Amino acid sequence: MRIGQVIGKITMSRQDPAFKAAxxxxxxxxxxxxxxTCCNKPPRLSKEPSVVVYDRLGAGTNDIVGFxxxxxxxxxFDEPTPIDAITVALFDQINYxxxxx
Amino acid sequence: xLLCQREDEAGKASAEPPFIAIDLFGAGMHQRVxxxxxxxxxxxIVHDEHSPVRNFIQGAIDD
Numbered sequence: 001m002r003i004g005q006v007i008g009k010i011t012m013s014r015q016d017p018a019f020k021a022a023x024x025x026x027x028x029x030x031x032x033x034x035x036x037t038c039c040n041k042p043p044r045l046s047k048e049p050s051v052v053v054y055d056r057l058g059a060g061t062n063d064i065v066g067f068x069x070x071x072x073x074x075x076x077f078d079e080p081t082p083i084d085a086i087t088v089a090l091f092d093q094i095n096y097x098x099x100x101x
Numbered sequence: 102x103l104l105c106q107r108e109d110e111a112g113k114a115s116a117e118p119p120f121i122a123i124d125l126f127g128a129g130m131h132q133r134v135x136x137x138x139x140x141x142x143x144x145x146i147v148h149d150e151h152s153p154v155r156n157f158i159q160g161a162i163d164d
């Protein structure tokens with residue numbers, strides 16, 4: 001799971017029937033130096049590429065989310081579903097204390 | 102959920118970005134741990150075949 005900030009929403013005119021009532025978000029991965037402050041103050045836009053993420057939690061713009069990528073992203077579905085990223089958590093607070101030793 | 106950072110061969114923090122793992126036994130801050138990235142094993146541990154979890158802490162390393 002990675003940490004990201006919702007920076008936009010995406011609507012589709014057509015999509016695979018497997019998605020049903022899907023919501024799609026544009027998520028920018030949060031960089032480590034912004035972990036401690038990102039829940040209170042929007043982090044700077046990451047240099048890492050943004051990801052289109054399937055959302056069932058109702059995350060909104062600027063929310064800090066945990067998103068899972070890869071095969072595990074499809075685990076919540078009964079049927080095989082062609083997604084590769086899904087939101088799995090909305091974060092209230094992140095405590096990041098990198099080990100310096 | 103815990104934030105984990107990889108360490109390199111010398112035991113220093115790796116430059117790779119930190120990642121999130123679930124922890125079922127209570128690892129402490131800055132403790133060295135083993136992390137499994139096996140999604141099938143992780144779903145077994147949480148007893149939920151529909152859980153999207155992948156990374157889980159398997160154990161703490163004796164220093």
